[in-house]
Amino acid sequence: MTTTTTTKQPPHVLVFPYPALGHTLPLLDLTHQLSLHNLTITILTTPKNLPTVSPLLSTHPQIHTLVLPFPSHPLIPAGVENVKELGNSGNLAIIAASTKLSEPITLWFKSHTNPPVAIISDFFLGWTQHLAQHLNIRGFAFYPSAAFFAGILNYCWGNLESVKVLDVVDFVDLPRSPSFKEEHLPSVFRKYRESDPDCQLVKDSLVANKLSYGFIFNSFESLEGEYLGFLKREFGHERVYAVGPINLLGPESTDRGNPVTDSSGNVFKWLDGCPDESVLYVCFGSQKLLNKKQMEALADGLEKSMVRFIWVVKTGTAQQVEDGYGVVPDGFDERLAGRGLVIRGWAPQVKILSHRAVGWFLSHCGWNSMLEGIVAGAMILAWPMEADQFIDARLLVEELGAGVGACEGTATVPDSEELAKVIGESMSEKGAGVKMKAKELRRKALEAVKEGGSSLNDLNGLIEELCKLKIQ
Ligand code: UDP
Numbered sequence: 001m002t003t004t005t006t007t008k009q010p011p012h013v014l015v016f017p018y019p020a021l022g023h024t025l026p027l028l029d030l031t032h033q034l035s036l037h038n039l040t041i042t043i044l045t046t047p048k049n050l051p052t053v054s055p056l057l058s059t060h061p062q063i064h065t066l067v068l069p070f071p072s073h074p075l076i077p078a079g080v081e082n083v084k085e086l087g088n089s090g091n092l093a094i095i096a097a098s099t100k101l102s103e104p105i106t107l108w109f110k111s112h113t114n115p116p117v118a119i120i121s122d123f124f125l126g127w128t129q130h131l132a133q134h135l136n137i138r139g140f141a142f143y144p145s146a147a148f149f150a151g152i153l154n155y156c157w158g159n160l161e162s163v164k165v166l167d168v169v170d171f172v173d174l175p176r177s178p179s180f181k182e183e184h185l186p187s188v189f190r191k192y193r194e195s196d197p198d199c200q201l202v203k204d205s206l207v208a209n210k211l212s213y214g215f216i217f218n219s220f221e222s223l224e225g226e227y228l229g230f231l232k233r234e235f236g237h238e239r240v241y242a243v244g245p246i247n248l249l250g251p252e253s254t255d256r257g258n259p260v261t262d263s264s265g266n267v268f269k270w271l272d273g274c275p276d277e278s279v280l281y282v283c284f285g286s287q288k289l290l291n292k293k294q295m296e297a298l299a300d301g302l303e304k305s306m307v308r309f310i311w312v313v314k315t316g317t318a319q320q321v322e323d324g325y326g327v328v329p330d331g332f333d334e335r336l337a338g339r340g341l342v343i344r345g346w347a348p349q350v351k352i353l354s355h356r357a358v359g360w361f362l363s364h365c366g367w368n369s370m371l372e373g374i375v376a377g378a379m380i381l382a383w384p385m386e387a388d389q390f391i392d393a394r395l396l397v398e399e400l401g402a403g404v405g406a407c408e409g410t411a412t413v414p415d416s417e418e419l420a421k422v423i424g425e426s427m428s429e430k431g432a433g434v435k436m437k438a439k440e441l442r443r444k445a446l447e448a449v450k451e452g453g454s455s456l457n458d459l460n461g462l463i464e465e466l467c468k469l470k471i472q
Helices: 021-036 047-059 088-110 126-134 145-156 197-211 223-234 263-272 293-306 318-322 332-336 349-353 365-374 389-399 415-428 429-449 454-468
Strands: 012-016 040-045 064-067 117-121 138-143 168-170 177-179 214-217 240-242 281-284 308-313 339-346 358-363 379-382 404-405
Touching: 012 021, 021 047, 021 117, 021 138, 021 365, 021 454, 040 047, 040 281, 047 064, 047 177, 047 214, 047 404, 088 126, 088 197, 088 263, 117 126, 117 281, 126 197, 138 145, 145 214, 145 223, 145 389, 177 389, 214 454, 223 240, 223 389, 223 429, 223 454, 240 281, 263 339, 263 349, 281 293, 281 349, 293 308, 293 332, 293 415, 308 379, 332 339, 339 379, 349 358, 349 365, 358 365, 358 415, 365 379, 365 389, 389 404, 404 415, 404 429, 415 429
Parallel strands: 012 040, 012 117, 040 064, 117 138, 138 214, 214 240, 281 308, 281 358, 308 339, 358 379, 379 404
Antiparallel strands: 168 177
């Protein structure tokens, strides 16, 4: 087993991101930090995911890569290696397929002259905790999500039989004993079917995280200290590191490893011409495509709200476009020109949010988006849809009072009048109290990553822990 003797050589750590952008980007931000602290790092990726890693490799040419072929799976079309091409429902197959990487990783490890002493892997790849034990190295689970969410998910798996028959689940063990409707539980749990072998692999993988030696969260103490404390008690040790917002720990990383499109120049030119805090930014993450009716209702709501906005519309496949997914109603851009801007495809979200003209964010409450909104001091109008988003929205809107509800549900078509009203009120004097709390949260987030702040302390604690490890 690993020991705690200090070594002279910097420790070698294998980093294994999960192939979904919301998971990969924050783990790459953490890797950037580890690399700045002189650790030897290998990143495990697959050929089609390599471009996401490339910007980090350019910044840190000393980082090694382990590029393994993406394992085949009957439900994943050839050439697809990332959840962004499948949507949230693709997670089961991608997690199941990933488990086939155990053997090639073992072979690589055994043939390495300086094999890693630890593996830091995304919690969706919890099966790597078994691998870490097998290889006699330490496993660290990385959560690009909330500690609150981890507490809920652990409870769900730990009480599978009772939870799966309930319409409303009371999480009595958790701080504040929250209740969630079945449809608001984590998607990865809701999709579980006992008879499906993929689901078994996913369940085993997620449950195996409890074997981790340490847990790393892209979160911070003053955002959810109660839940971080709860997890420490649950795990029975203090190796729970809240190092978020991770992208703020280092030098500015606004594009988060993704190309800035040509149209971005126009976006910033347009924003420069807008008054301070006058623009609503609308984006639902890297995976979600709204259906035709949702697109129409949202377009209508934005038009009726009379506010300035930027709307990021993810583009779908030819078939999805034909079915109306992600299609902006005809004439919308032209009619709203000057007041609103539609970005099709990928937007430099962090950079847009940090522009002085942006003050509000209609978001699905993916954890990264939420953190990015918080950091920007934007007031979030929450439209949680799936995954961990209902839990994130609960934390923000109900517990912290720093956001408002706008809509909920993955297929819900909002009433455009109501949506326009929520937007209009949030951006008027009526929203001032919540907006103030959002700004207070921004202050706390910035504090956490400063010298002496909780996240920087936790990062240092993590690095110290890694530096103590040596291979046996
Ligand atoms: N993102 C971006 N541009 C886009 C869409 C998404 O930069 O056009 C980034 C966003 O800043 C965030 C991540 O992609 O860092 C999405 O992660 P999140 O957890 O918010 O949602 P998910 O995509 O996992 O649903």
